[in-house]
Structures are given as C-alpha cells and as structure tokens.
Amino acid sequence: MPSIDRMEPEQITVLLPDMFQTFLKQPPRINPHYQSVKMESEEGLARFCSFEPSMRKRVNKCDFSYFCAIAAPFASRARFRTICDWGNWVFPYDDMFDNGHLRNQPEESQRVMESLMMPMLGNTANLNSQDRLRIVQFHDTVVERMALRTPKGVQRRFALAMQGYCRGALTQIDHQLSGKIPTLEEIAMIRRESAGCRPLYYLVEYAHRLRVPDEVFEHPIIQELENLGQDMAEGVPHNMVTVCRRNGMSAQKAFNTVGRLLERRYERWDKAEASLPSWGREADVEVRKYIEGIKCVVKANLNWSFKSERYLGANPEVVRATRKVHILAESPPIGV
Template sequence: MDALRNPSHPRPEGEWVGGEVARQFWARVIGISTATFQRRFLETWEEYLQGTAQQAEDRCRSHIRDIASYMEVRRQTIGARPSFNILEMDMDLPDEVIEHPIIRELELLAIDLTIIANDVLSYNKEQASGDDGHNLITIAMAEQNTNAQGAMDWAAELHAEMVEEFNKLYIEIPRWRGPLDFDVQSYMNGMAQWVGANVQWSYKSERYFGKRGLEVKQTRTLYLLPKKINGHGEIGPLVVDDTLM
C-alpha cells in the first residue's frame, strides 16, 4: 500500500521485489486513469489485502469459520471489488451512482456469485493439498453436517437463486441521462461478464483441473484427488452443477 500511495518515492533497498512491482504498476496506471478510479481502487485493494491477511491468520490457527463470517472475509479475498474497479479506469462515475442501492446490491450479488463458483471449482485441488479451510464447500460441509456432494448441491442452488435475483435487478438499473448512462451500462455489463468469464477461465486455465478442465465442464463430474496430507484414495464422482457452466 505504501508503494501505491507513494509511487514517486524509491522503494527501500533490500525490500521484496513486490514493492517495486507495485510502485511501477501504479505509476503507469496514474497516467491513464481518472482520479475517481484511483481513489476507489486504492480503497478496495486495501480491503483485499486486509482480507488476505485475515485468511493467513485463520490458516495459521486452523480456524474454520461459519458460513456467515466466512462470506464476510471471502468478499475481500476473492478480489472482485478491485477487479470491478478496473472497468471504470477511464470513467468518472460519481459516488451517487456507485453507492446507489441497486448498484450496490448487484455488486454484492456479482461478488457472491464469483465466490460460490470459484470455491466449487477450486475445492478439489484445495482439499487435496489440505488448504480447503478457506473454501465455502468445506465450511458448508461442517455447518450443515453433509458431505462434499451435499455441499456442492447446496452451493449450486444458492448460486441459481442469486443469478435469478441478479437478472431481476439488472433491468432496474436507474437512468441518469446523457453520457453517464453509457458509462454505467458499460460498467455494469462488464461486472456481469466478469462473473461468467471467471468460470470459463477456471476450466481453461489448468489451475484447478489441469488438462481436464473442458472434460469436467462437459461431463459435470469429477473424482476428488487423493489427499496429499494423509494418502486417502479417490472419492466420488461428484456432480458439478450445470448452472456454474
């Protein structure tokens, strides 16, 4: 955050290279973006960093949250808000627009939809490595006393309900008239596209499914990988609901 707030200042000698990367990144962004975007991005990026610090603390303590408190932290660690801010890099959207109740609710739904999809799709890899404490499926399994399939079914139903609510609210986005309406339309369309694009990226990037991403997308089933921490064999198959495709 210091590098972002002071991009004209050289970084301390011997500092981790990430500080200089952040400084150079922000020095370039300032030259091609609006002051409104810059203010909002710094705010949401700091929220993201605070969330990741909390996640690290939870991991060190082996602390598993309940669904409600998990979602509060996950809305920060998913990094959706600063990502959405990128959409307005060349815009000057007033606070009254961004803070409008309908815009805020759509933003929250888009964040939660991204969380649910990401946690479903990343669960296999994370449970295998023993790093699934910060995952909605693990938390739902514990809170609802169910297995992985039961938690995925619950997550898929919740996801479908949120998609329906998002679509209903989307047609209620207010009008402010003039060029501002075009910017709002572009911003909200980008937010909606982000949700679906993140899912497609998860199948194609090889981060979660290796070379089998498109196969999982087509068959909607997978076997859980053996846990590296205790040598358990495969478990499954599990159905990946088609509402997440």
C-alpha cells in the same frame, strides 16, 4: 531397504452445480491482444522479480492473461498490458501468504501489506526502501500507469479495493493460525475481499476508459451488483464447499448447497439489474458499460476456471460438458 509405495489420496466423483446461467450462458469476448501481451507480461514480471524457473512455469500455466482478456475485451493494447501485469502479479504475490514463507507470519505479512499500500495511500517517502520486496515494487508500476490520465475516482476506488484485498488476506492468515473454520456467510464475506475480484472492477473501468460519475458508486443497487458479482465470480466454489464439508455435509450435498446459494445470487442479480435507476442519458451509457464490466469479470473467472487445470484437472472441457469432477474424499484445508 524395502521400498515404500506412495499412497495416492482417495478420490470421489461429484456433480457440479450448473454455473453457466443467465448472462454466463453467453460465450465470452476475448481481447485481440491476448496472445502477444500474455508473453510480454509474463516475461516482464519474471524478469523484474527475478523469478526462479519453477515460478515462471507456474505463472505461465496459470494463464491469468486469459482471465484478463475476457475481463477487459475492449481495452487498448497498452491498458490491456497493465491489467495483465496486475493479474499475473496477484498470483505469485497471493501465493506468499497462501503457501509461501508468509503463510504463518502475521506480523511480517502486515508489514508487506503496508508496504504494498504505500503509493496508493500517498506515502511516497519510503518507496525506495531496500526492505520493500521486488514483487511489491512491481505493483508500484501498475499504480503509476493507472495514475496517467485516469480520473481520481477510479484511482481511489482501486486503492480502497486493494485495502480490502490486504485485509482479507490477513484474515486468512489469522484463521490458519487459529484453526478457525469460518461459517458459510463468513467465508463469502472474506472471499469478497481476499479473492481480489473488486480491484478488477476498477482495473476494467480504467482499461475501458469509462467515465462513471463518482456518486453512482454510492447507490445501493450498484453496490448490490458489485457484491453479487464477487460472489458469482467464485468460478468453481471449492472454498465454500470445503466449509460445508467441514461442518459435516457429504461432498455432493456440499456442492448442492453451494449450488442453491449461487442460484439465489443469480436471481438477486437479475432483480437488481432490472431495478437500475437513471442518472441521465450520458451517465447511463457509462453505467451500463461498468455493469457489463462486472459481468465480464464474472465470465472471466468462470471460463478461466474451466480452461485452467488448476481446479478441474487435465480435462476441464470434459468436466464442463459432464459437470462431473473428481475431488479428494477427505476435505482439504480451506484456502481463503
């Protein structure tokens, strides 16, 4: 039988927008426990969930502990381990809905999400049910550790953020099944939830032992900064670019369009941060630390994106220096 040569997908080169602007120009701090905790966290997750060697390798290559090391540079070793456990957990958990067996299973996905939220919503009666996945039970251990000597407000904010994450992931599945192509604004709103950025704000709040008054989080300026942080934390914004391309733009025009959107986000951030009110001397110190935490999460996603081969191929440092990246000539599916 004659052999059939495998055709490689055609690629083109585009110029990325300059994403290292404003506070993102500053080199990130790295948590000193990064290397040792990375190994412990990855091994602990893999052992608990009985991962196959292929998934172990993917988690290791993903190196989300590096992300966490930038997001929580001042965390103690124990609390840094908790945030790393969540970060390493979210990739294989999310993958079940993106590329795994739940991708086209909305009803089963809903059940898994509900089982995940049980301990955070106070439903502890069925926590030991045999139909709860091991990867869901692993998240229970993160919730348990956060509950120790952590203000109720932090726990509540984390639970609400995780609800939003679940909602976003289920919306993604609905779009995949219906074939709907969301608008640029719709994808931004979905990403605010499904990307898992907001839970990280409160994990960093926990990891850095902050004591921010609960009423601060009701202020529109704080909410604006949280939302802008989520938008800017896209790193390399392939999902928004894909939406533009699906709506008829060339690849370069799509990147330019998203670049202009990011520019406006940077401008809004500077304006909002300059408009912060005062809650009193002691509270203001904690609020400033919380805002620095949001910045650290944004820095983490951007620097992790440029370190990881997941988005930028085998030479991310070259991509960062030149801002040139090779992408598929044909627009890929939207991975919300």
